[in-house]
Amino acid sequence: MRGTSQASHDAVLQEFDPVVTAAGKDGIQIAEHLFMVVDALDSSGSLRRALSDPARPGKDKAALVTQLFGNLDQRAVDVVAAFAAARWSEEADVASSIEDAGETALFAYAEAAGTIDTVEEELFRVERILSSERDLLVAMGNRSASKEQRLALLEDTLGGKLHPTTHALLSRVVGVPRGRRVVTAIEELLERTAERRGRMVASVTSAVELSAAQRKRLATILSSAYGRDMQINVAVEPEVLGGIRVQVGSEVVDGTTLSKLDDARRRLVG
Structure with missing residues (x-):
């Protein structure tokens, strides 16, 4: 989003956050209703224009x-009305902001249920499964398949294995991608989860599983470097042979043996 839209997005969500924090178990219903509004906006250009008309x-x-969604x-309804009353750079930004509110x-x-750690872990595990399979x-991101077919695949693959919040988030990503790639959308969810907990995310690829002590030491080093608490997500990929690859945002530190071998090969060829 650009300037005006981003400012409206952030201001409304800041006011909305304590409302849903106090909502407890109603949060899931609130999210479902917000996603219904997004779907209505996505299906009606005239409605998008009406709610974003400066x-x-x-x-x-x-x-x-209130007239359209008062039920x-x-x-x-209140947060959608707040978004509608704000100013936007692009009409599509209204629906995207309501999606974020959901x-x-x-x-x-x-967070209120004390399960946000579980949600974060499950999102990361699913992201790694999809990245490796x-x-x-491809099947979950197949736009030529119907929403119902994609959701059925999600259910067949992971149904019953996920926390209800994780399932709700992934059902939205797979069923209504809104132009997003599945893995990219899950990565964005992971970043938002970490931000909510006041952390940054470090995605670590290692040839072997890291011990608790190694994770703690790595988190300490990265937290010192970036000045923020760090969430360490580790993916084990034996093909890297040894060492670790760490990515924080767009920054990558690659110390794997495979990377070093590639560097040596390039030097020899050069």
Whole structure:
């Protein structure tokens, strides 16, 4: 999002966060209702334009939201009305912001229930499974398949194995990708989870599983370097042979044996 949209997005979500934090188990229903609004906006260009029209008074747009969606949870209606009353650089940014509000409701529910660690771990595990199983990733991201077919595949693969919050987040990513790639969308969810916990994410690839002591030492080193608490997510890939590869945001530190062999090969060829 660009300037005006980002400012509106952040301001409304800041006001919404304590509302869903206090909502407890209702967070899942609030999220479902917000996603229903997103789907309505995605299917109607005229509605998107009506709620993002800068020439239309904010109170009129908020009144339209109440008129159209007044049967939904009042907390969902209120935040959609707040988004509609704000100003936007692009009309599509309204729906994207409401989508983020739905995810925020799910994260707040998991946090209130004390299960956000579980959700984060499960999201990371699913991201690694999809990254390593190409056929499954392609099938789940197949836009020519129906929403129901993609969700059935998710259920067949992971049904009953996930926390309800994780399942709700992944059902949205797989069923209604909204132009996002599945793995990219899950990575974004992981970043939002870490941010909610005041952490940054370090994605670590290692030839062997790291011990608790090694994870703690690595987290300490990275936290010192970046000035933030660090969430360490480790993927074990024996083909890297040895060493570790660490990625924090766009920065990558590659110390794997495979990387060193590649460097040596390039030097020989050069």
